[in-house]
Amino acid sequence: MDAYVEMKEIRKSFGSVAANNDASLSVELGEIHALLGENGSGKSTLVNMLAGIYSPDSGSIFIGGRTVSFAAPKEAIDCGIGMVHQHFKLVDVFTAKENIAAGREKGFWLRGRRLSEKIQAIADKYGLAIDPDKKVYDMSVGEKQTVEIVKMLYRGANVLILDEPTAVLTPQETKVLFQILKNMKQHGCAIILITHKLREVMEISDRVTVLRKGETIGTVRTKDTTPRALTEMMVGRPLELKIERVRAEPAMEPILTVGRLSAADSHGRNVLKDISFVLRGGEILGVAGIAGSGQKELCEVLAGLYKANGGRVRFLGEEILGLSPREILRRGISMSFVPEDRLGMGLVAGMDITSNVLLRSFQKDGGFFLDLPGGRKKAERIVKRYDISTPSVDHVLKDLSGGNIQKVLLGREVELNPKLLITAYPVRGLDIGASYHIYDILNAQKKAGVAVLFIGEDLDVLLQLCDRLMVIHGGRIMGIVDPLTTSKEEVGLLMLGQSEKGGNAK
Amino acid sequence: MMRMVRRSNPSKNMQILMRAGSVVAALAAAALLMAALGYNPFLVYYNMVAGSFGTAYRLQATIHKVIPLLVLSLGIAVAFKMKFWNIGAEGQMAMGGFGAAYAALKYGALPPYILLPLMFVLGMICGGIWGVIPAILKVKLGTNETLVTLMLNYIALRWLTYLQYGPWKVGGFPRIPDFSPNAVLPSLFGIHIGWMVAVLLTAAVYVMLRRTKLGYEIAVLGESESTARYAGINVSKVTIVAMLISGAVCGLAGMMQTSAVEKTLTEQFTGGLGFTAVITTWLARLSPIGMIGTSFAFAMLIQGGGYLETTMSISSKMADVLQGVIIFFVLGCDFFIQYKIQLRKPVRKGGEAK
Numbered sequence: 068m069d070a071y072v073e074m075k076e077i078r079k080s081f082g083s084v085a086a087n088n089d090a091s092l093s094v095e096l097g098e099i100h101a102l103l104g105e106n107g108s109g110k111s112t113l114v115n116m117l118a119g120i121y122s123p124d125s126g127s128i129f130i131g132g133r134t135v136s137f138a139a140p141k142e143a144i145d146c147g148i149g150m151v152h153q154h155f156k157l158v159d160v161f162t163a164k165e166n167i168a169a170g171r172e173k174g175f176w177l178r179g180r181r182l183s184e185k186i187q188a189i190a191d192k193y194g195l196a197i198d199p200d201k202k203v204y205d206m207s208v209g210e211k212q213t214v215e216i217v218k219m220l221y222r223g224a225n226v227l228i229l230d231e232p233t234a235v236l237t238p239q240e241t242k243v244l245f246q247i248l249k250n251m252k253q254h255g256c257a258i259i260l261i262t263h264k265l266r267e268v269m270e271i272s273d274r275v276t277v278l279r280k281g282e283t284i285g286t287v288r289t290k291d292t293t294p295r296a297l298t299e300m301m302v303g304r305p306l307e308l309k310i311e312r313v314r315a316e317p318a319m320e321p322i323l324t325v326g327r328l329s330a331a332d333s334h335g336r337n338v339l340k341d342i343s344f345v346l347r348g349g350e351i352l353g354v355a356g357i358a359g360s361g362q363k364e365l366c367e368v369l370a371g372l373y374k375a376n377g378g379r380v381r382f383l384g385e386e387i388l389g390l391s392p393r394e395i396l397r398r399g400i401s402m403s404f405v406p407e408d409r410l411g412m413g414l415v416a417g418m419d420i421t422s423n424v425l426l427r428s429f430q431k432d433g434g435f436f437l438d439l440p441g442g443r444k445k446a447e448r449i450v451k452r453y454d455i456s457t458p459s460v461d462h463v464l465k466d467l468s469g470g471n472i473q474k475v476l477l478g479r480e481v482e483l484n485p486k487l488l489i490t491a492y493p494v495r496g497l498d499i500g501a502s503y504h505i506y507d508i509l510n511a512q513k514k515a516g517v518a519v520l521f522i523g524e525d526l527d528v529l530l531q532l533c534d535r536l537m538v539i540h541g542g543r544i545m546g547i548v549d550p551l552t553t554s555k556e557e558v559g560l561l562m563l564g565q566s567e568k569g570g571n572a573k
Numbered sequence: 574m575m576r577m578v579r580r581s582n583p584s585k586n587m588q589i590l591m592r593a594g595s596v597v598a599a600l601a602a603a604a605l606l607m608a609a610l611g612y613n614p615f616l617v618y619y620n621m622v623a624g625s626f627g628t629a630y631r632l633q634a635t636i637h638k639v640i641p642l643l644v645l646s647l648g649i650a651v652a653f654k655m656k657f658w659n660i661g662a663e664g665q666m667a668m669g670g671f672g673a674a675y676a677a678l679k680y681g682a683l684p685p686y687i688l689l690p691l692m693f694v695l696g697m698i699c700g701g702i703w704g705v706i707p708a709i710l711k712v713k714l715g716t717n718e719t720l721v722t723l724m725l726n727y728i729a730l731r732w733l734t735y736l737q738y739g740p741w742k743v744g745g746f747p748r749i750p751d752f753s754p755n756a757v758l759p760s761l762f763g764i765h766i767g768w769m770v771a772v773l774l775t776a777a778v779y780v781m782l783r784r785t786k787l788g789y790e791i792a793v794l795g796e797s798e799s800t801a802r803y804a805g806i807n808v809s810k811v812t813i814v815a816m817l818i819s820g821a822v823c824g825l826a827g828m829m830q831t832s833a834v835e836k837t838l839t840e841q842f843t844g845g846l847g848f849t850a851v852i853t854t855w856l857a858r859l860s861p862i863g864m865i866g867t868s869f870a871f872a873m874l875i876q877g878g879g880y881l882e883t884t885m886s887i888s889s890k891m892a893d894v895l896q897g898v899i900i901f902f903v904l905g906c907d908f909f910i911q912y913k914i915q916l917r918k919p920v921r922k923g924g925e926a927k
Binding site for chain 2: 372393395396408411415417422425427430436
């Protein structure tokens with residue numbers, strides 16, 4: 068069969084950095100084609116050129132045998148290429164149908180009823196569930212994704228690009244999405260799926276193209292390959308894909324005791340409700356949940372950055388709830404916190420590494436002046452110990468890669484020698500190698516008797532790494548389970564708010 | 574078709590070159606305007622330079638403008654580093670002048686070695702208070718500091734008007750009496766010693782912003798309030814202390830201007846310097862060393878513009894136009910440092926697909 072979409076010898080540089088260097092991709096109608104690669108391997112850049120967001124420096128793109136050259140996303144969609152971005156491009160206060168029609172309808176009036184009918188027809192054809200009149204802000208992540216997909220189909224896309232569509236979905240929602248994709252494939256659409264989750268690639272794709280460092284390494288049929296072979300293609304060397312579960316004896320005395328903790332957001336809605344758990348030294352307690360289930364608030368309450376409206380938080384018996392980060396620091400509470408928002412909270416993007424390393428310790432040094440020489444030494448030690456690639460510690464942080472930025476943050480927090488280490492999504496955006504490095508660091512902390520709270524999103528990782536796994540939904544604990552005896556599906560049900568007995572907890 | 578492309582990593586040298594180029598372009602654009610108005614632009618520029626540096630007296634007058642501009646810029650930089658948009662330097666300077674004048678008029682008989690320090694202290698306190706008000710309002714009530722600092726300017730300036738036409742008026746004219754000689758700053762090398770204060774202050778602000786914990790806290794807070802809170806920085810306290818310093822330094826400029834240049838207090842003694850200083854601060858990208866340069870450049874524009882009026886009978890507003898053109902070009906240049914305009918290259922033609 069002839070390839071419908073063909074990208075050949077694509078090169079694209081951003082300044083001196085080559086994002087794509089001789090990348091090719093060839094996709095047929097009626098197939099699901101996975102695009103696999105580590106972060107920074109050029110997957111997104113490649114498809115962004117197909118979607119008309121960037122234009123290649125050189126190389127050619129063919130659609131249905133004809134050379135094309137897109138100057139804007141609109142031209143790509145006119146050729147039938149639609150892209151669903153990782154961060155949805157929807158207007159929150161609009162309804163589904165308003166979002167779908169925005170920017171495309173000719174004439175002055177929105178023809179509401181006819182639009183709804185058209186949308187319904189598309190939804191029925193591909194087996195999508197959509198309520199055209201629901202406002203986006205009332206939608207779950209899965210529903211928003213559906214709107215994005217319908218939006219592209221409505222605009223006549225027969226090639227659909229999805230950029231890490233499952234990153235924000237629960238296992239159940241993922242299943243629904245995959246069913247939709249299969250329906251679309253049956254109707255002759257081509258689907259390009261960007262992901263770095265091997266399991267999904269194996270499950271749904273027909274063929275896989277692997278990118279590494281901006282180059283296409285090869286395209287293989289999914290049924291002829293194995294996860295191990297794909298990993299080798301991705302990383303360029305064999306890699307042991309197992310997280311070691313370090314054995315450590317948890318201490319008897321808990322380091323952190325949280326009791327009936329509750330918090331509300333600025334609208335008075337509960338974001339945390341009756342959260343109770345203990346955390347001992349020498350164990351990793353994982354927290355699983357759909358994005359926005361209260362993970363961020365939990366971490367920030369513990370660190371003194373978010374106001375709770377009830378409950379208690381004891382650190383080695385001392386009540387710390389309500390203390391500001393400053394008081395926590397002053398009292399010598401040995402707590403480190405790696406926040407989710409690295410550059411917006413954990414680090415100062417515009418400052419060099421030395422200044423960032425000083426952030427959590429400068430107040431403890433006496434005197435009027437900043438201890439720059441001391442900070443430098445510390446920064447150099449962290450750069451060396453955590454294998455951070457940077458020309459020097461005077462390098463501005465935001466110019467480092469995501470993985471190196473995260474290592475600066477984690478390194479600084481670990482070097483504080485905490486008794487309690489709170490980490491929120493520490494591997495988000497990191498490639499496989501860097502992620503495993505981070506898991507090793509967490510395991511080493513556990514072995515050293517540190518109590519680790521690990522907020523994660525990849526259930527495979529959570530189940531392999533953690534000693535206990537706390538699942539939250541809508542700010543409540545649905546259960547604290549033993550990863551050794553719990554399946555991913557069971558955790559997924561808890562994440563959706565179904566209690567262990569099968570009833571709905573709400 | 575044209576499109577804007579983000580530059581990946583503009584090098585330092587290129588940035589400096591582009592900025593210098595933008596100033597040259599601004600001068601060229603202004604030259605076209607002058608030519609259109611029937612003036613010889615080269616003569617205008619020549620007269621501007623001659624007017625600012627031509628004689629010892631003119632040079633002195635220029636430096637008398639550099640000093641307040643530089644000191645005000647230093648004060649503004651402390652606030653800007655925190656991304657606290659203090660455009661109230663004019664008012665803080667006015668209040669500084671008021672504080673100094675109060676001491677000078679009330680205790681004019683005191684010997685200079687007591688009176689001058691007293692004027693310094695009162696000027697800085699009054700300027701500092703004028704700086705702290707918007708800081709407290711922002712911390713406690715979340716007000717927008719740009720509006721509050723701007724509005725406080727008008728209150729301060731009207732306060733001076735009131736004094737001049739009311740309680741401090743002496744005789745028939747609305748005029749505040751001259752300070753006693755004890756209240757006038759002495760000179761060194763023909764220029765009042767404010768220049769030494771400015772030089773020392775430049776060093777002090779440089780060290781403060783780059784080497785002290787307070788400077789670090791200000792910078793972190795400027796980058797992100799969340800990060801500052803996370804790091805245990807007392808956000809309210811740092812905001813207030815930084816604005817106290819910012820206002821006090823601007824007040825100091827007011828004290829020196831009244832004491833050494835005006836030798837009295839008038840309702841116009843600030844002369845818009847507080848607003849011009851916002852520009853010099855910004856163009857120097859908050860670098861204290863850079864501000865020496867930008868303050869000189871703008872002092873030259875003000876002084877040279879005045880000279881044009883007498884020699885070529887061109888309105889001194891020409892200098893304002895030139896200021897505006899330069900700002901326009903230099904700020905516009907920032908865009909071209911971040912982005913470049915690219916004519917769309919046709920994608921290399923490949924053969925037909927198989």
